[in-house]
Amino acid sequence: MGKNRPLIDVNGLRVDGRKIDELRPLEMKVGVIKRANGSALVKHGGNQILCAVYGPREVHPKHLALSNKLLIRAEYRLATFSVNDRKSPAPRRREHELSKIISEALEPSIFVERFPRAVVDIYINVIDADGGTRCASITAASLALADAGIPLKGIVASVAAGKVEGKVVLDLCDVEDKDGDGDLPVAMVATTKEITLCQLDGNFTSDEVKEGIELAMKGCEAVYEIQHRTLLEKFEHVSKEIQKSSLTDESKGEEKEDSSEEEDDDVVMEIDESELEEMGSKAIEDIVSEVNNEEEDDKNDPEDEDNLSDIVEVEFETEKVEPESDKPEYSTKSIDLDIVEEVIEEDIDEINVVTTIIDEDEGEKKDNPQESENTTENLEEE
Amino acid sequence: MADSSTILGLIEKQHILSLLKEKKRLDGRSELDFRPISFEIGTIKKAEGSAIVHLGDTTVLAGVKCELGTPFKDTPNSGVLIVNIERSPMASPTFRSGPPRAEAIELARVIDRGIREAKVIDVDNLCVVPGEKVWIIFVDIYVIDAHGNLFDASTLAAMAALATTKLPSIVIGENGEIVIDKENGKDLPVQRYTSSTTFYKLQDHLIVDSLTKEEYIGNARFTIAVTEEGNVCAMQKGLSGSFSKKEIDNLIDVGKEMSLNNIKLVKEAVNEYKKN
């Protein structure tokens, strides 16, 4: 094998000074790509992985859409300069395989039934590679999915176990990956411990495999701690502000409302038609009548010898396009802009954004044993 | 969410133009303002040189790899410079993966031209074994967050990456074979700096450092790349509109000034990096 030195020295330390069950340094950040719906940067050992998530959005081309669930489409790519010898930008078979298994490692954590015929595109770019990129990619992708607000059953954490000089170790570095006896990448939904990625290549006894998976799962928990911390750090200040202000308001016995506000009854915000006209807008009825007038003019064109148009012309004549003074009555209900339906509540904004659809889903899921949540419960725990 | 980013509403277009009449742009800049530029240099360990550029929100990453290869037949003693750009689908809902479309290829070739013709690096000095082995310098640029003006952001990133590249050393092995040692490298010699300025024409208004929405309604585009001595080393007119000679003369003058200013910024960033 041509090893220059032992991979595990007399003190039980590895080539980079780590203990058998120690993770390489991990650093994570979310929201790093503004254009994307969600994004993350993960540094794991020498790995630097960027991930951008777009979606849920309609699938193009349409024939790829799944009629009953969300399509999860991950794309894993190595940057040309991320490896020792410059790699051509065109994806190789390994990248295609990894794209597929990464999609499959993430899908179990996503509520895919919520968005049929839509897609979530996950773009992973390894900009610096140092062994264990697929695991770091899954870690990054799960963070990016959470950053995009996609409903998840839990966050997926991933790390590889391995075998080095007969010992089962955690989180192989590049050298160990190349010169060791085996590689065992694992991914797990951190909070439910469901394993969503499990691969092996090398030479392990079956006991070593089980030991390796155990060790990897422990490693995933440690990775999740950092994912969790990363998310908390980004949004903690919001939570603290609200908790602080609600405490103050409660002690004052006030509603958390701007004191300068008048006690308005539910005045619906109205924009009258003239204001809309000033803003530059056109009622659709006016547009339709204009178009009808134009068409009538066209039809009156003597050069038009199309028989069909004659028939239409007759119809126009019997009917005369809507006169301006006679605006069709639609509903007399003053819809206008019923924009304000919500009233800002005491402490935090009750943001009833989500539709009854989602609420219905929750109800359905409770009742319908076919739905995925119940399916999860029925799964045998490992 | 449904992506209508490529469709610009009529009122959006009208609004951009009416703002331009007041010499203002969507983000408050005036017509000839560049957005703030910042650099992160040398962050990619596996690359021989690397630089991330933030041009406003546009983010671009350039990585340099130095490999040994065979020279071109007509220049047997010269090294090779290859500049490539990837418009990663990470960066915009409008970028697709797969073989590059014509716009992407044009982008890569224009940037390549600027760097090559400026003779940023002296390829004649990259010969290892005459006629057999030369250095191939790969500059690969990845767009990470696309918010307009990929041309200038890419040139900046490529320049900063090249100026901080460590050319690996050559070691002759026992059997006379040539081995490259990337751990120990020396600075890749850079002869001069270059930078570019890209203009868009929106009806009759000329703007610099365009935003994505502005690029959708531009009818013509003009890029000029300049060396630090003030010589023009590359130009490209793009899109299907046209310029008058007077406009082009003006763009050359203004573009040269702005590019020289950009060169100053790159140099500052590179020197800052080298100090530490």
Added chain:
Amino acid sequence: MSLVVEKSELVVPGQFLGKGKFRAGYGVYKKNDEYYASVIGLLNVRQNNLFLVPLTGSVYFPKIEDVVIGKILSAGMSSWKVDIGGVYEAILSISSVIDRRNDRGPRIYDISKILNIGDIIMARVEVVDRTRVPVLSMHGRGLRKMSSGRLITINPVKVPRVIGKSGSMISMIKNETNSKLIVGKNGWILIYAPNYKAEQVIIDALQLIETQSHVSGLTDRIKLYLQEKMKN
């Protein structure tokens, strides 16, 4: 019935919230008798409804009767596809635009003459069908094709904050800047300002509201901000 997480506490997907007989609202899912978070958000309970105020995600989830601003993406034979910032493209059919009662007989319409690709419209969500596709209507007063203004988008979750209790925030913004604003439930906003400065000030103020939506006394703060910026 017990919660292990406090009100307004920040939770992450998969985090255990509590047990009992709640109703799982937005951002919460149920497994047996246990409740978990499905998005990053702040926990809230109202009566029996356990839900999260999301802190991430900007997709709009259409509700019936929402008035939204949208952009025409394509024109078919008798209907248009409209972008309203949701997961799915909305549909607007010709029958939701013209009044059939006054129309007799067949029409040969090139419907793109009425609404063309790129047109910005105000429409109402008539129904969200079983396949989740929102169906729009332009029947009703105030539902129009817009022909000018600055279009920006904010996170739809922040829309109530931008409007304010009984419209207080938005009226204040309009008054302080002498401008008109239309806020769609989907977070798309059309700004019609008398000059560029007012427009920029409004955009900056809206961004402030977005990032500080949780802060109390926001309306007053924004008012001061606007007054300051609109000076000179």
